[in-house]
Amino acid sequence: xxxxxxxxxxxxxxxxxxxxxxxxxxxxxxxxxxxxxxxxxxxxxxxxxxxxxxxxxxxxxxxxxxxxxxxxxxxxxxxxxxxxxxxxxxxxxxxxxxxxxxxxxxxxxxxxxxxxxxxxxxxxxxxxxxxxxxxxxxxxxxxxxxxxxxxxxxxxxxxxxxxxxxxxxxxxxxxxxxxxxxxxxxxxxxxxxxxxxxxxxxxxxxxxxxxxxxxxxxxxxxxxxxxxxxxxxxxxxxxxxxxxxxxxxxxxxxxxxxxxxxxxxxxxxxxxxxxxxxxxxxxx
Amino acid sequence: xxxxxxxxxxxxxxxxxxxxxxxxxxxxxxxxxxxxxxxxxxxxxxxxxxxxxxxxxxxxxxxxxx
Numbered sequence: 001x002x003x004x005x006x007x008x009x010x011x012x013x014x015x016x017x018x019x020x021x022x023x024x025x026x027x028x029x030x031x032x033x034x035x036x037x038x039x040x041x042x043x044x045x046x047x048x049x050x051x052x053x054x055x056x057x058x059x060x061x062x063x064x065x066x067x068x069x070x071x072x073x074x075x076x077x078x079x080x081x082x083x084x085x086x087x088x089x090x091x092x093x094x095x096x097x098x099x100x101x102x103x104x105x106x107x108x109x110x111x112x113x114x115x116x117x118x119x120x121x122x123x124x125x126x127x128x129x130x131x132x133x134x135x136x137x138x139x140x141x142x143x144x145x146x147x148x149x150x151x152x153x154x155x156x157x158x159x160x161x162x163x164x165x166x167x168x169x170x171x172x173x174x175x176x177x178x179x180x181x182x183x184x185x186x187x188x189x190x191x192x193x194x195x196x197x198x199x200x201x202x203x204x205x206x207x208x209x210x211x212x213x214x215x216x217x218x219x220x221x222x223x224x225x226x227x228x229x230x231x232x233x234x235x236x237x238x239x240x241x242x243x244x245x246x247x248x249x250x251x252x253x254x255x256x257x258x259x260x261x262x263x264x265x266x267x268x269x270x271x272x273x274x275x276x277x278x279x280x281x282x283x284x
Numbered sequence: 285x286x287x288x289x290x291x292x293x294x295x296x297x298x299x300x301x302x303x304x305x306x307x308x309x310x311x312x313x314x315x316x317x318x319x320x321x322x323x324x325x326x327x328x329x330x331x332x333x334x335x336x337x338x339x340x341x342x343x344x345x346x347x348x349x350x
Contacts, residue, residue, distance in 0.1 A: 029350025039348065054349025057290040057342065058309065058316055068348055069315055084349050097324050098317040098344050105314035105327060175350070207350075229350025 013253065015225050017202050018113060018145035018166035020078060022225075023049040026215070026249045027080065027204065029229025032176075033238065036071035042232050043077070046242035051077040052115055052227065054084050055099045079103055079110035080147070084117050087128070089135035092118050096139055113145035113166070115206075115227075125175040129156045133163055140164035149206050152186035154193045161194055161201065168194055169206035169227060172218065176230040178210030181217055191222050212241070212248035219252025220260070285337040296335060303330040309343065316345050 015022040028048040033039035043051055051072070072079070081099030083092040096114040103111035116139060118131035127150050139146045140163065148165040150156055157168045170190045173179035181187060187205065194203050205218040206227040215226045226249060235241035286293050289305075296305060302325055306313055318325045319342040325333055335341065 029348070031348040031350045033348060036348075052350055053346045055317075055344050056347040056349075058311055058345045068346060072346075079346070081346070082349050094319065094322065094324075098319065098342075099346075101317035101324060101326070102315065102344075102346055105317075227350075 015202065016200070017050075017147065020050070020109065020113070020145075022078070023047075024246070024249075025219070025225035025253060026246055027052065027225060027227040028232060028242070028245075029227070030068065030072065031229050032233040036066050036068060038238055039068075039233070040071040040073075042238040042242040043072075045239045045246070046232065047246040049078060050080050050110075052080045052082050052229070053099075054082055055095050055102070074106055074108050079106075079108050080113060080115050081110065082115040082117055082149075083135075085119070086117060086135075087119050087121075087131070089118060089131045089138060092116060092131070092135040093138050093142070096144060097142070100144070112143070113147060114139060115147045115149060115169075116165075117149045127151055127171070129153070129159075132156075133159055136160055136163040136165050147204070152183050152190060154186060154189040157190045158193045167202040167204055167224075169204040171207040172205050172214060173208030175207045177208055178231060179208055180210050180214040181205070181208065181221075184217070184221060187218075187221055187223070195222075209245075212244040215245050215248040216252035216255070219249055220256050222256055225249075285335075287335055287338065288340045290342060299334045301331055302333050302335070302341075305335065305341065306330065306343070311343070311345070316343050318343050 015025045024047045026046055026048050027050045028046045029052045030039055083095040086092040086095055100111050116135055118128045118135050120126045120128040136146050136148055145166045147167045147169055148160045149169050150160055152170045157170055160168050170187055172181040191203055194201050202224040204225040204227050205223045209215055209228040209231045218226050232238050232242045285298055287296055302318055321340050
């Protein structure tokens with residue numbers, strides 16, 4: 001007799017985002033790592049197929065004097081350039097075009113899309129909804145596949161979808177705050193609004209993740225994916241945290257697909273109620 | 285002559301092309317994108333476009349980001 005080993009958590013469950021098909025529903029950022037070596041190991045451990053990058057003035061080297069290109073496997077990852085640091089639509093469009101130009105030259109398939117961020121202020125890094133909507137319209141007109149970072153406001157989310165975003169990406173909580181999903185009810189409404197009559201429309205929870213449980217909760221809510229960076233990069237052990245995020249994503253996704261039980265106020269016995277040897281029980 | 289390179293004044297040769305500027309910076313052309321006075325200059329134009337005094341040039345690359 002042989003014992004059956006634990007089932008492997010291997011989902012053939014790709015994420016379709018515009019023209020791209022991602023092997024993993026976890027999208028990870030490449031920022032804030034202590035060095036590029038740890039970054040490369042963490043990206044690999046996360047199982048991600050898509051990695052976000054920023055567009056910045058040249059001369060970007062880490063403390064070891066190394067360059068991100070030495071550690072980013074361009075054949076393995078689809079890069080997703082962002083417009084982080086932009087506070088108006090004009091700058092976001094400029095950044096997007098510059099990012100596209102570089103990815104084109106690198107021959108990376110991520111050249112046609114952009115993670116749009118138009119921020120309101122540097123303290124909260126909350127999105128500016130007016131600038132985000134304007135930039136979405138302009139970038140869509142320029143032929144970009146726009147993945148839109150936004151707040152958990154369902155009305156703004158719906159407007160961004162109407163403007164042509166290929167994915168709306170509501171934040172769980174402020175960027176890099178590690179506060180997790182502060183308003184799951186708003187995220188539920190975002191999911192409902194965006195997927196009403198269009199169940200395959202991809203919604204990604206972007207920003208705010210602090211620990212693996214946040215990723216599982218996002219996926220259990222019915223999100224199609226999670227985008228995170230700081231929770232891995234600034235963990236005490238980034239490589240193992242990347243692994244934890246991958247497992248949490250699988251756990252949350254399987255849990256969502258399997259259909260959770262309804263919450264009840266009172267208990268329901270899991271052992272049979274007949275055949276109990278005890279004759280009496282206290283009144284309820 | 286002086287240009288504004290990535291927000292800072294920089295002395296460059298008269299009539300320098302963008303391609304010559306990138307060579308001076310020692311950066312592989314395919315890892316950067318160039319804006320001249322806020323307009324993207326495509327890679328095939330780098331050898332043709334000559335800088336003028338006071339031009340604002342941005343040379344950007346990819347960096348870690350989320």
